[in-house]
Amino acid sequence: MRLHHALLFLPIVGLACLSAKANDEPERPPNVILFLVDDMGWTDGRVFGSDYYETPNIDAFAKQAMRFTNAYAHPLCSPSRASILTGQEESRHGILSAHGHLKPGPWGEQVYQPATPRNEYLLTKSRTYLNPDATTLAEAFLGAGYRTAHMGKWHLGLTQEHWPDQHGFEVTFHSAPDPGPPGSTYFSPHGVHSDGKPSAAHRVGNIVDGPEGEHIDDRLGTEAIRFITEHQDEPFYLNLWMYDCHGPWEAKQDLIQKFAQKETQPDGHTNPVYAAMLKTMDDNFGRVMTALDELGIADNTIVVFFSDNGGNTHSMGASEQKRKMANPKSKTYGYTKIYSDYAGVQYPTKNLGLRGGKGKLYEGGQRVPLMVRWHQHIPAGSVSETIVNNIDLYPTLLELTGQAEPANHVIDGKSIAKVLTEGEEGTGQTSVSYFPYHGGGISVRDGDWKLIRRYTSKPDQYEGLVELFNLKEDLAESKNLAAEMPEKVTELSKLIDSHFKHTSGLPPKPNPDFQRGSTSPKNSRSPTHGLVPKQCRIESIDDGIRVIAQGKNPFLGTAQVQLAGPITLHLQVRGIDGKSGTGRVQWRTQEQTDFPATGQTVDFEVPESTSWQDITVQVPVEGRSQLLRLYAPATDGLDIRSIRWKAQDGKPVQWDFSTDAR
The missing domain is CATH 3.40.720.10 (Alkaline Phosphatase, subunit A)
Structure with a gap:
């Protein structure tokens, strides 16, 4: 337990004032x-x-x-x-x-x-x-x-x-x-x-x-x-x-x-x-x-x-319930069935x-x-x-x-405190909320006005990257006034800029590699193709990618494969310089908050050969996958030409590095 701040707090005479009792002892x-x-x-x-x-x-x-x-x-x-x-x-x-x-x-x-x-x-x-x-x-x-x-x-x-x-x-x-x-x-x-x-x-x-x-x-x-x-x-x-x-x-x-x-x-x-x-x-x-x-x-x-x-x-809609009840033996089946029976598909x-x-x-x-x-x-x-x-x-x-x-x-x-004890209405209070992910951004409320500044375009969810609302007249935020009131947008935008400066925060900034209309790894300047390398680095080679080990457990992680198990993995791989080795697949389901300490892994062997090898791995996922890791042999690494994840139902998720497309 950390107690090193204990001496920094000095009593003051405040609302819980130390009024004297008959014996001159302070009130608790x-x-x-x-x-x-x-x-x-x-x-x-x-x-x-x-x-x-x-x-x-x-x-x-x-x-x-x-x-x-x-x-x-x-x-x-x-x-x-x-x-x-x-x-x-x-x-x-x-x-x-x-x-x-x-x-x-x-x-x-x-x-x-x-x-x-x-x-x-x-x-x-x-x-x-x-x-x-x-x-x-x-x-x-x-x-x-x-x-x-x-x-x-x-x-x-x-x-x-x-x-x-x-x-x-x-x-x-x-x-x-x-x-x-x-x-x-x-x-x-x-x-x-x-x-x-x-x-x-x-x-x-x-x-x-x-x-x-x-x-x-x-x-x-x-x-x-x-x-x-x-x-x-x-x-x-x-x-x-x-x-x-x-x-x-x-x-x-x-x-x-x-x-x-x-x-x-x-x-x-x-x-x-x-x-x-x-x-x-x-x-x-x-x-x-x-x-x-x-x-x-x-x-x-x-x-x-x-x-x-x-x-x-947003939770417990029809698709989520279907996923959670896909396996009658799963932990999620029971409570989801009860929810479905009594609440239907409402949120x-x-x-x-x-x-x-x-x-x-x-x-x-x-x-x-x-x-x-x-x-x-x-x-x-x-x-x-x-x-x-x-x-x-x-x-x-x-x-x-x-x-x-x-x-x-x-x-x-x-x-x-004075609002609570003296009934004063607070003045000059603003509310700022910074949540930049999943179509979020930053919002500021000042008086009756609220501004939302976005960093991701999602036309199906909201209008434009800037939204302005008068909450006194439109609590439901149904009418975006940004185009009609640019001066108010500028005024509230200054509060956002001041907020980042005051809090020493790190505001989002334009991506120097942004390419408008880019939708596939083919347009990417990076060889990762949406995969996240850990304890390794990726280099492009003529007809694939090379995963070069930089630690004991090199792997490529992805959250782009969300399929209902079981899943079949098809690989075209070869050992670097034709060497043999052992790879591994690890998974985490959408019901799990972390990878389990043991289990939920499947090994596969990479034969000694300088030619591309077709390898199939059965991945016994129970439920729907959330995160998948593809481990390369730790000694050297792995060359990969293609990766294909396929469930019994649904469209496969695949990478074909020979054509630089997914």
């Missing part, structure tokens, strides 16, 4: 609970406008708290969580996508990710874990004498050196990798190991299985209450980061059946599986709030209710009144529920239209608890 500073829901949309709850979802505990909480109608998070989880814990913009901390479960690399300056001539811009490469030198919110509280705990989803670093106990949390309850619940199931057993290398096949952490069928969020509620009870007589900071409502889309069967029988409206929420997930989350939120009341510490506890990004409006939720959802820069991906309660300090049942960002929680909680900001840590957020 307030506790803090940061309750974070995964993928909860802006309207996912009764208090937020839903007539279908049942969230009685959240609704009751809203009557005791201040609710924000203009609260923003990043469109994806890892960047949003990093911003909460550091108070920093994504362009500063560098976690730009949901990569917190991927293999960590060395920390260094931000760099651009590889691009082809088809890419008009070079995009910033996302980091995969928190900066080890950042002073997290937990470290700030720890340095001020608080007891600290993190329970639930982390998704901010795969390996142990990047886990929450290395960022100021004394007590933890989590596992890795963790885009979703441990073991990719909400129900015990989860199969989490206490040590080893974290992977999709080997979950590692300190989550211990409970009774068979125990829901993980029920367990989080129990562990949270245990921590609160044990530390009720001293100030504490608790991260309670729920796994609901993230995929896999499974829930308690009795709740699914209950919501399936409810009457629905076609223009409202209609998904019984998601409703059941939301209800379980609400139940456990209620359990924790009840525990505070029973222990008599509710009045001295600040509770933040927040979501990490907008609601999911998990609907961000009613907003455009888009999770992973999008539109309001549906960024605008989220936010409520803050502190009895006798924050007006109960109040509503604020102040623009609030996830980065604002850090300075706000420090000010509310009477702490100074750490001297060696840059904070981009602005405190809204």
